[in-house]
Amino acid sequence: MGWALPPALAGPKSIHVKLHQRLIRILPLGLALGLAWVVMPPTSEGFNLLGGQLDLGQRDYRFFNNFTHATANTYQIPDPDFPGALGAELAVWKGAAEWGSRLHGTGGYDPRQPDGIGSGGSNFDSFYVGLATEPGGVDDNIASMITGFFATHAYTEIPIGDGWRIRFVQGPDDWQDHPDPSTWQGSFPWDIQGTMTHEYGHALGLAHTNVPGATMGSPTQLGVGLRSIEADDIAGVQFLYGVLDPAKPVIETYTLAGSQITLHGRHFHPTNNEVWLTQATPGGDGTPVKVLGVPSTAGGTRLSFTFPNTARAGQVAVKLPGFSDIDLSNSYPLDPLREPYFRQPRAYGTSKVNSMGQSPTLTLAGHASISHGSFALDVSGGTLFGPGIVLSGPARDAKPFFGGTLWIGPPYTRERVFTYQASFARVTIDVPPGVQPGDTRFYQVWFSDPGDPQGVGLSHGLWLTFSE
Numbered sequence: 042m043g044w045a046l047p048p049a050l051a052g053p054k055s056i057h058v059k060l061h062q063r064l065i066r067i068l069p070l071g072l073a074l075g076l077a078w079v080v081m082p083p084t085s086e087g088f089n090l091l092g093g094q095l096d097l098g099q100r101d102y103r104f105f106n107n108f109t110h111a112t113a114n115t116y117q118i119p120d121p122d123f124p125g126a127l128g129a130e131l132a133v134w135k136g137a138a139e140w141g142s143r144l145h146g147t148g149g150y151d152p153r154q155p156d157g158i159g160s161g162g163s164n165f166d167s168f169y170v171g172l173a174t175e176p177g178g179v180d181d182n183i184a185s186m187i188t189g190f191f192a193t194h195a196y197t198e199i200p201i202g203d204g205w206r207i208r209f210v211q212g213p214d215d216w217q218d219h220p221d222p223s224t225w226q227g228s229f230p231w232d233i234q235g236t237m238t239h240e241y242g243h244a245l246g247l248a249h250t251n252v253p254g255a256t257m258g259s260p261t262q263l264g265v266g267l268r269s270i271e272a273d274d275i276a277g278v279q280f281l282y283g284v285l286d287p288a289k290p291v292i293e294t295y296t297l298a299g300s301q302i303t304l305h306g307r308h309f310h311p312t313n314n315e316v317w318l319t320q321a322t323p324g325g326d327g328t329p330v331k332v333l334g335v336p337s338t339a340g341g342t343r344l345s346f347t348f349p350n351t352a353r354a355g356q357v358a359v360k361l362p363g364f365s366d367i368d369l370s371n372s373y374p375l376d377p378l379r380e381p382y383f384r385q386p387r388a389y390g391t392s393k394v395n396s397m398g399q400s401p402t403l404t405l406a407g408h409a410s411i412s413h414g415s416f417a418l419d420v421s422g423g424t425l426f427g428p429g430i431v432l433s434g435p436a437r438d439a440k441p442f443f444g445g446t447l448w449i450g451p452p453y454t455r456e457r458v459f460t461y462q463a464s465f466a467r468v469t470i471d472v473p474p475g476v477q478p479g480d481t482r483f484y485q486v487w488f489s490d491p492g493d494p495q496g497v498g499l500s501h502g503l504w505l506t507f508s509e
């Protein structure tokens with residue numbers, strides 16, 4: 042789906058722009074496609090490259106919401122991981138965010154993406170600047186709809202290094218923004234989010250792959266199958282931008298004090314950070330709202346700034362002085378009116394079915410409040426009166442473990458040994474020392490199950506965020 046002009050055909054940018062505009066105007070799409078593929082590198086096993094990568098100064102992008110289909114802006118439920126965006130804007134933002142270096146906020150509240158949004162694991166992160174008021178030029182980094190009939194759902198124009206333009210074609214497609222395809226209306230439904238994920242893969246330098254199931258491969262499920270990038274796509278973005286470097290700055294969460302925002306993370310510059318924010322007013326030239334010269338504290342782990350009135354709820358990123366891919370942090374969802382630790386605890390992964398055929402569960406009873414000093418976890422689905430243990434760790438993981446999965450990463454803490462009463466227990470857990478509001482921790486129950494071949498029962502994982 043879609044196509045992209047390889048730089049080999051382009052030459053210097055000015056020539057490329059002219060040549061490209063002519064291609065669009067006078068050639069039927071089939072011919073343009075054929076021309077593009079002739080000069081593409083031969084297909085190999087796995088991902089293919091367009092022959093360039095997106096410069097550090099081109100990670101910003103905007104969206105011009107000129108979709109006219111009634112089906113394109115139906116979804117009006119806010120997603121805390123994508124604050125301030127609904128409808129097609131939310132779908133486009135989620136599509137680009139999927140390529141991010143790490144999970145976008147919690148990784149998403151969308152049950153259709155259990156692995157979370159933000160799966161790239163490379164030194165590449167996009168930044169959502171906000172709405173545009175026009176489609177812009179071929180290197181203005183704007184996604185929008187274009188009317189007319191083309192033999193494709195969407196395409197990307199790619200000067201590569203210095204920018205791109207994505208067009209969703211309003212041909213026969215009924216463009217759909219709703220994350221749940223069972224709600225879709227129209228004769229030719231097609232998914233905005235998955236299409237954006239695919240086209241943004243072209244923008245960052247990937248060509249089509251022949252690996253089945255890959256986002257840069259052939260579309261499935263009316264485009265929905267493209268939403269989540271797969272191993273081959275991840276290998277591609279990691280080849281272009283490098284595997285995520287531990288030295289890349291990270292925003293993990295934030296706290297609010299009036300209009301003062303404090304980012305919590307790692308590797309912020311001691312004296313000279315740029316804070317990037319989503320713009321309040323549609324239009325502009327694509328530059329994020331910036332707060333300049335911001336120092337960090339606490340060994341580069343805290344960074345405070347005043348939220349400017351030219352910004353809105355959206356994303357925040359931190360840019361260090363420098364020009365390497367690792368000088369730009371991940372993009373983190375930011376709502377200036379709401380702290381992320383109000384988020385609900387999140388179950389993830391699957392339980393190992395126990396010897397009585399039940400799936401053990403682990404839920405938070407009440408709040409994980411630091412000031413209370415402890416909190417309660419409800420565990421069920423264990424053996425009738427057997428012992429169990431609550432384990433915790435600082436990270437998510439997914440390792441095979443006694444016929445199930447260990448969902449937490451080391452170093453592990455044995456939080457509490459308990460005994461089931463009729464397969465249920467309420468277990469009190471101490472808040473870990475030194476925890477700050479917004480910090481997260483991951484919990485799982487491991488219990489004795491004598492009827493199991495390996496004698497072990499395991500719950501799913503539980504992701505908690507601590508509040509004050």
Ligand SMILES: [Zn+2]
Pocket residue numbers: 042043044239240243249
């Ligand atoms: Zn394509």
